[in-house]
Each structure stands twice: as structure tokens, then as C-alpha cells.
Amino acid sequence: MVTSRDVARLAGVSQSTVSYVMSGRRSISPETRRRVEEAIETLGFQPNAGARALASQRSQVIGLVVPFAPGADMTGVLPFIETITKCAREEDHNVILATEDEGAEGLTRLSDQSLCDAIVLMEVGSKDPRIPVAAGLSVPVILIGVPDDPEGLYCVDLDYTLAGRMAVDELADSAHDRVVLLGYPRDVLARDVNFVRRFLRGAEDAAAAHGIAYAEVSPPDTSRAGAEAALDEALAELGPDGGRLGLVVPDPQLIQPTLQSLLDRGLVPGRDLSVIGLCTDRTAETSTPPVTNLSLEPRDVSRRAMRILFRLLNRESVLTTSTVELVTPRLTLRQTSLPAR
Amino acid sequence: MVTSRDVARLAGVSQSTVSYVMSGRRSISPETRRRVEEAIETLGFQPNAGARALASQRSQVIGLVVPFAPGADMTGVLPFIETITKCAREEDHNVILATEDEGAEGLTRLSDQSLCDAIVLMEVGSKDPRIPVAAGLSVPVILIGVPDDPEGLYCVDLDYTLAGRMAVDELADSAHDRVVLLGYPRDVLARDVNFVRRFLRGAEDAAAAHGIAYAEVSPPDTSRAGAEAALDEALAELGPDGGRLGLVVPDPQLIQPTLQSLLDRGLVPGRDLSVIGLCTDRTAETSTPPVTNLSLEPRDVSRRAMRILFRLLNRESVLTTSTVELVTPRLTLRQTSLPAR
DNA sequence: CATTGCTGTCGATACGCATCGACACCCCGC
DNA sequence: GCGGGGTGTCGATGCGTATCGACAGCAATG
Missing domain, CATH: 3.40.50.2300 (Response regulator)
Known part of the structure; x- marks a missing residue:
């Protein structure tokens, strides 16, 4: 395994400098930056996810809880998964999957093991038992679906x-x-x-x-x-x-x-x-x-959910007046509509 | 965050003892075990995934590369994801998602960042450019689909x-x-x-x-x-x-x-x-x-792939004579078959 | 009774990275 | 020529866990 130490040695700098080059959290001289980046390239360095998570308290992972219930609509779920995964990657995050049948315990597991920095919870029921649990987690939770009592959690759904x-x-x-x-x-x-x-x-x-x-x-x-x-x-x-x-x-x-x-x-x-x-x-x-x-509109709903999620993670203000964001469906006339009379 | 140190303190033992209680890698007296388990329960301790991964060199995560290509068959993919996720959970592993469009880089990322311990690669092409890359990774890769040259990688697919x-x-x-x-x-x-x-x-x-x-x-x-x-x-x-x-x-x-x-x-x-x-x-x-x-037979194919995968992870022998395992399709007569003449 | 071998526990250390404080250096103004 | 404010780099430390070696206590053995 290539470590940042190896990179540092090759570039003739300290390990912390390598870290600062990658994070950009301190200014680095152009010359040093060049040497470090070259070393990274040469060695094919990739930072160890576990170590990074441990040191930074950020896993760069989004937990996604999907409904795999027997009656669930299979076709409908995939676009959500796809869009959420792609949005996550755009922000340099990964997606970890949890199935609905793990219930509330699945949520605490994701959160308490520091497996992820935020959770997206799909297909929320009216009085979903996971809601109160979700509200008490140490990571933000975004709901796709609107329960009777959102308890201050952010929700996105079709209207x-x-x-x-x-x-x-x-x-x-x-x-x-x-x-x-x-x-x-x-x-x-x-x-x-x-x-x-x-x-x-x-x-x-x-x-x-x-x-x-x-x-x-x-x-x-x-x-x-x-x-x-x-x-x-x-x-x-x-x-x-x-x-x-x-x-x-x-x-x-x-x-x-x-x-x-x-x-x-x-x-x-x-x-x-x-x-x-x-x-x-x-x-x-x-x-x-x-x-x-x-x-x-699964893609639109997903994208909006992820937008809120990353705002929360970046401690930006979330610009919605309400905690519930509804997406307008789109009507498309096809062959099953009677012609106008 | 509650740590194994907190558990140790409450149980009146050392941190390492807590670790051994959880892993079972050393014998523990019944009395100590009881006290530790009680403390774990009381505090709701969950081991930190990053720290665990860092120390043990095992992330307990399976990387799953899914085809989200525009032309891909949506309906067909979900049962794979579902089954793979559930199999992983049964072995106390998590699933991290990567999309096909990340290509070979996605594979090296998963592997080199130590994001996962093994990779399942879906919908492999005949001369998939990811195959040579996959063969060189430091984690085992299971293919769902059979390329022209499997290069010693394990493959599972429908026959x-x-x-x-x-x-x-x-x-x-x-x-x-x-x-x-x-x-x-x-x-x-x-x-x-x-x-x-x-x-x-x-x-x-x-x-x-x-x-x-x-x-x-x-x-x-x-x-x-x-x-x-x-x-x-x-x-x-x-x-x-x-x-x-x-x-x-x-x-x-x-x-x-x-x-x-x-x-x-x-x-x-x-x-x-x-x-x-x-x-x-x-x-x-x-x-x-x-x-x-x-x-x-997406479920059967997935299950077999996961069985091989966990055998590899546990360093058990993989009992197939060949590196390619094919699943027999099942014929079901329904309404579109002409009656026998 | 001395020796051996086990069992159960502990302390110390390593894993790889992010981050903090320290500080050497340079450029500026007086 | 000297003080002051940046700038760029370094060393040290901590994150939480797994694991190794050490060792105390104990039973079995001769």
C-alpha cells in the first residue's frame, strides 16, 4: 500500500505537507505543490479511507436505505439509486447500501459505527417507526417521502x-x-x-x-x-x-x-x-x-434530496422555507387518452 | 461517540479485553465476558468502522459495480443488488456502490483507498477494459458475466x-x-x-x-x-x-x-x-x-458469486474445478406457447 | 515441591491520515 | 538595520481499534 509517507519521501517533504497539498487547507508554494503532485501521480497514491475517516471524523460516505420489500416497485427504485449515487460521486462521496428490512437498527448502525456522514431514507411510511430514531441520530437524515410528523427532518417527495x-x-x-x-x-x-x-x-x-x-x-x-x-x-x-x-x-x-x-x-x-x-x-x-x-420524477426528487444533504454537510444554509420540498409531476399525453371532443 | 475505552472503563477491564470479547480471538472468562457485554449493551457501543478498518486491514465492505448505462435493463439489475446486499449483511459486511461509468478507475479507487475488501463487477463485456485492471487489484474480484479471457478471475453467470x-x-x-x-x-x-x-x-x-x-x-x-x-x-x-x-x-x-x-x-x-x-x-x-x-436467475447467480467471494475472503478453498460457474436457466411454460399438436 | 503448560488479562504499539502549534524565512516599512 | 506580519513547512499528536508480547495465576504433572 502506498501511503502519504511514501509520497512525502519521494517529494522530499513532510507527510503533513502532502496532506495539505491534497486538502488545500494551507497555502503551499507552487514548486512544492508540483513536486508533491508529481510524486502522487508517480506512485499512484490514494489516501486510505479508514485512516482518513478516523482522523477527519468524515467518512465521505452517504448511507442509502432502499426498500427491497417484496411488494415494492422494482422498476421505480433504480433511478433513485442511480441518481443518488451519481450525485454523491460528483461531491466526491461514496454510497453505502442498507436494506429496509434492517429497520431502525440499520440506521443506528450506519450512524453509530461512523459508516457514513449522512443518510438518505427512501419510501418512508406515514408513521414510520424509523422516523423518531432518524431524528435522534448524530448524522443528518434526508427522507424521500413524507411521514405524518417529519419531526424537523428534511423531506423531499413528489407532490x-x-x-x-x-x-x-x-x-x-x-x-x-x-x-x-x-x-x-x-x-x-x-x-x-x-x-x-x-x-x-x-x-x-x-x-x-x-x-x-x-x-x-x-x-x-x-x-x-x-x-x-x-x-x-x-x-x-x-x-x-x-x-x-x-x-x-x-x-x-x-x-x-x-x-x-x-x-x-x-x-x-x-x-x-x-x-x-x-x-x-x-x-x-x-x-x-x-x-x-x-x-x-425520481431523478429530480433524488437530486433535490442530495442538494439539501450536501448543504447540510457543508453547513450552508438550506434555502427552503419549509422542511418539506415537493416536486411537481409532469403530465404527458400518450395513446391512452381519448381525443378531445 | 462511545468508544471501546468507555466500555472498558464501565466493565472494569482494559480496552484490549473489550476487543477480544468482541472478536473472540482470545479466550475470556465467562464472568468478564458477561460484564463487558453488559457494558456494551448499556452504552450502546458500536465499533468505529474507520478505526476498525485501519487497525485490522479489513473494511468489512464489498464493492459493487453496477451498470447504470443508458441502455441497460433497469428491471434486471435490482434483484442482483438486492441479493448481493442481503448476502453481504448475512456475513456482517456492507455494500458500497460504484457506477459502471467510473470505468477502470472506479475499481482502483475502491481497492487502493481500501474502501472495500472485495469487488463484485456486474455486466462484464467480452473484452472489458476493466478485466486486466481487475486482475491486478489487491482485492479479489468476482465477475458476474464471462469475458473472453477471465485471466484467472472468478466468474459467475447464467449459462x-x-x-x-x-x-x-x-x-x-x-x-x-x-x-x-x-x-x-x-x-x-x-x-x-x-x-x-x-x-x-x-x-x-x-x-x-x-x-x-x-x-x-x-x-x-x-x-x-x-x-x-x-x-x-x-x-x-x-x-x-x-x-x-x-x-x-x-x-x-x-x-x-x-x-x-x-x-x-x-x-x-x-x-x-x-x-x-x-x-x-x-x-x-x-x-x-x-x-x-x-x-x-439473478438471485441464484448473485448468491453463488457471494459464496465464492466469502470463501476467498476467508481463505477457504473455492470448491469449483473451474474459475467459471454457470447457472442453468429454468423454462416455464406460460400463455405464449402453442399447445402441443 | 518444583516444573510445565494453560488461561485470562493487561499494556504498548501500529494502522495512515488530518490538524495544531511552532518556527524559519522573506518582504515590507520605518 | 530592525521590528512586524505574512507565507510555507515541519514535527508531534490524536483519532479508535486490533493485535502482539508479557505475565500473573492456577492446575496438572513428575
Whole structure:
């Protein structure tokens, strides 16, 4: 292993000078800097992460707690991981992974072992038991998702209330006269995730405001059978009469099964009714047919979270008035929207 | 921060004794052990990762290099990350993430900074420039994927050759008389990933062995338009005559677009022709319609990789005769297979 | 009873880096 | 020519843990 001592010897300076060259915390003469940098280059010196962390009390690592729950939406998580990792690297930090199933202990472990300088906590539940723990850690924690009581923790999330409203607004504005929300499956509801309630609230409010016929159904699970069942229920509830029907599907995993169930019944999205999904653009583009969607903006959400995080780490002021930062979803019309009348 | 010194003081022993209680590397009297463990519990002591790494030359961290390339298959990657992370935790290790776009430098960084004790490298290309670098690192590297020249590195991967063979075998055995391989898109081909060639080879060989009509087409990209174009080409090539056609689609991202293109043409998979996909079971279950598939077995592959990795770390003998370990894909018949005749 | 071998504990040290205080040196102004 | 304020470098120290050698106490052995 090449140490800063080796570099110092080759450059003919002391070890501390090498350290100061690298950190820039003291002024160094151009000549010395050149020699040291040359030595670093020659030897391929890389500072030992453990020693650096021990001496500086900074690990240069971000802890990322990801939901690997069985029911979790696989596709949706990866863009978060990707963006967070890349943002971290831009600030010369690394990302260490923890899984959700470690629960609150995982958080204290990351913090107390000084494994990381800050933690990003994904998919926070309404009354997530990890929240009080997170609030008491010695490292800052950024939440992706908004719990009922953020306890002063910084949160970033999609504005799900707005998303619900936008979905219904769009349908109402394009002359639909009834809306069915094919909601989240029961196991997701059981997990009591905050965004579910926020989305439903937004949709309900908008429907009320427009005075449009509105119903909610929730499938037993995300399988095709589940979608079928929910659809049966939805259509039965509203009756088979004509008129323009809009279906709102907030669970990304339900979109494809729902589209297929509709096609199986001879109902063509975009011809016989409208379907609006809440999913990443990628999912929307590759569904069959491509579904009109409100984007989940995982990259934007992640980037904002990381921006706050690094401000906290650098002791800069965090410029938000509130501790909760919401990202506006983006509506993209695709093939599943009825043409304007 | 609570240190092992604090624990020692509370338990009335020396710091080194605390260390020995935790590591078990020397015998400790039951009474002392009890007192120390009690003190640890009381104070909630967690050993400082940096200090531990510095002193022991072991970071207890596994480096994971993930492909976040723009064209990469998002859905496919997550099960690997998940399984690898969980396996690591079972052995009391953490996982640090590096992105593919850091290239070979990312590898040396992980290794030379002593950020991790071993590296898992995903989605290795045929002549991956990272391979020679990996072979020279001071930490063991496990490859997921098989390069042309593994240079003595351990590799784990799905047996793609066998997968190609199994796909064609299945079609031949179920009385199909022509097979079209709707191959990987051109950008994937351009990346020259080893598994692509292996799969094609297996399929070709099997087709030759069965004496079955066989053709390969490759779409410009994974969009629906791309699938359409490839399908046009495929059907044109083979002519529209009757008989039982089998379509093999090895790229998970092309499966859904292909199925949709077929349906658009009035060709129903499972009625008018067979489709076999190469994808995770999850993808197969949720496609429309559910596609007969050969599984990619990401969990199995990951687990085997981690087993080898920890054997290397523990200096146990690695019980494989070869440095390459291949996992057998599993065939599951679903709705896209023609009924037996 | 002396000797040997074990068991359990301790003190000291090293790991590689960041940082603090010290200080030699130079340039400026008087 | 002398004092003063920078500037650039160095040596020493500490971060928290693992590990090595030393050794006291004890049981078994002859």
C-alpha cells in the first residue's frame, strides 16, 4: 500500500505537507505543490479511507436505505439509486447500501459505527417507526417521502396531492364525465404509505371541485387477476352506460395488467376510455399501449434530496422555507387518452 | 461517540479485553465476558468502522459495480443488488456502490483507498477494459458475466449458451418448424457483451442439430418501432406460409414491445405462434400476455458469486474445478406457447 | 515441591491520515 | 538595520481499534 509517507519521501517533504497539498487547507508554494503532485501521480497514491475517516471524523460516505420489500416497485427504485449515487460521486462521496428490512437498527448502525456522514431514507411510511430514531441520530437524515410528523427532518417527495388533482383535472378538462380510480392494492394500503393517502385526497378533492362522478376501487394485489377484479368492481359500480370514462391508475405495477384487462374486454384505451397512469416516463413509454402518465420524477426528487444533504454537510444554509420540498409531476399525453371532443 | 475505552472503563477491564470479547480471538472468562457485554449493551457501543478498518486491514465492505448505462435493463439489475446486499449483511459486511461509468478507475479507487475488501463487477463485456485492471487489484474480484479471457478471475453467470439451446430445443420438441430469433438491439450488440454471443451460439447450434429453419434479426433499438421493424424483417425473411412459428426474444426490454406488435398484426402469441423470452420470472409473469420464459436467475447467480467471494475472503478453498460457474436457466411454460399438436 | 503448560488479562504499539502549534524565512516599512 | 506580519513547512499528536508480547495465576504433572 502506498501511503502519504511514501509520497512525502519521494517529494522530499513532510507527510503533513502532502496532506495539505491534497486538502488545500494551507497555502503551499507552487514548486512544492508540483513536486508533491508529481510524486502522487508517480506512485499512484490514494489516501486510505479508514485512516482518513478516523482522523477527519468524515467518512465521505452517504448511507442509502432502499426498500427491497417484496411488494415494492422494482422498476421505480433504480433511478433513485442511480441518481443518488451519481450525485454523491460528483461531491466526491461514496454510497453505502442498507436494506429496509434492517429497520431502525440499520440506521443506528450506519450512524453509530461512523459508516457514513449522512443518510438518505427512501419510501418512508406515514408513521414510520424509523422516523423518531432518524431524528435522534448524530448524522443528518434526508427522507424521500413524507411521514405524518417529519419531526424537523428534511423531506423531499413528489407532490402526490397535486398529482391526484392533476389526473382528475385533466380528465375533467377533456370532457370526461366519470372517473374511476383504480387504486393501490391492499398490501400497499396496509403499509400505510403516506403518498397513497395524499394522491387519493388530491383526486377526491378535484373530483368534488369539478362535480364529476367519481369512484375508488382497490385490487387485492398487482396481478392480472387483481386488476381484473378491481376493474369488474369499478365497471359494475358505475354501470355500463356510455359517456367518457377516465381511469386513473396510480400504482405503476398495475398499469400493464389493467391495460391488458381492458383490451381483453374489447375496451381500447384511447378509443373507448382514457387511462392515466402515475409512473416513470420510461414505464409509460414501454407500456402497451403507451399510457398517458404523470411522471414520478425520481431523478429530480433524488437530486433535490442530495442538494439539501450536501448543504447540510457543508453547513450552508438550506434555502427552503419549509422542511418539506415537493416536486411537481409532469403530465404527458400518450395513446391512452381519448381525443378531445 | 462511545468508544471501546468507555466500555472498558464501565466493565472494569482494559480496552484490549473489550476487543477480544468482541472478536473472540482470545479466550475470556465467562464472568468478564458477561460484564463487558453488559457494558456494551448499556452504552450502546458500536465499533468505529474507520478505526476498525485501519487497525485490522479489513473494511468489512464489498464493492459493487453496477451498470447504470443508458441502455441497460433497469428491471434486471435490482434483484442482483438486492441479493448481493442481503448476502453481504448475512456475513456482517456492507455494500458500497460504484457506477459502471467510473470505468477502470472506479475499481482502483475502491481497492487502493481500501474502501472495500472485495469487488463484485456486474455486466462484464467480452473484452472489458476493466478485466486486466481487475486482475491486478489487491482485492479479489468476482465477475458476474464471462469475458473472453477471465485471466484467472472468478466468474459467475447464467449459462447463456444452454439458454439459447433450451429455447430452440423446446420449440423443436413441441413440433415447431421454424424459429426466428428476434435478437438484441444494435447498441447492445455494439457493446459486445459476451452473453449475447453465447446465447446466439447456443440457439444456432440447437437449430442446426434439429435441422429446423432458423433466422436471426436484430432491431435498431428496444422501442416498439424497433420491435416492429425487426418483426417485419423476420416475417418477410421466412415468408407468410403456415406452419408453427417460434419466436425467441432474449432481450427483456424487447419482449413487451414484440408481444404488442404481434397483437397489433392480429397474431396472437400462444394461438398463432409461440414466443419464448429470456427474462426474470417477474417480468414474464407481468408481461401481456404472460410469456413463456427462460429465467435469468439473478438471485441464484448473485448468491453463488457471494459464496465464492466469502470463501476467498476467508481463505477457504473455492470448491469449483473451474474459475467459471454457470447457472442453468429454468423454462416455464406460460400463455405464449402453442399447445402441443 | 518444583516444573510445565494453560488461561485470562493487561499494556504498548501500529494502522495512515488530518490538524495544531511552532518556527524559519522573506518582504515590507520605518 | 530592525521590528512586524505574512507565507510555507515541519514535527508531534490524536483519532479508535486490533493485535502482539508479557505475565500473573492456577492446575496438572513428575
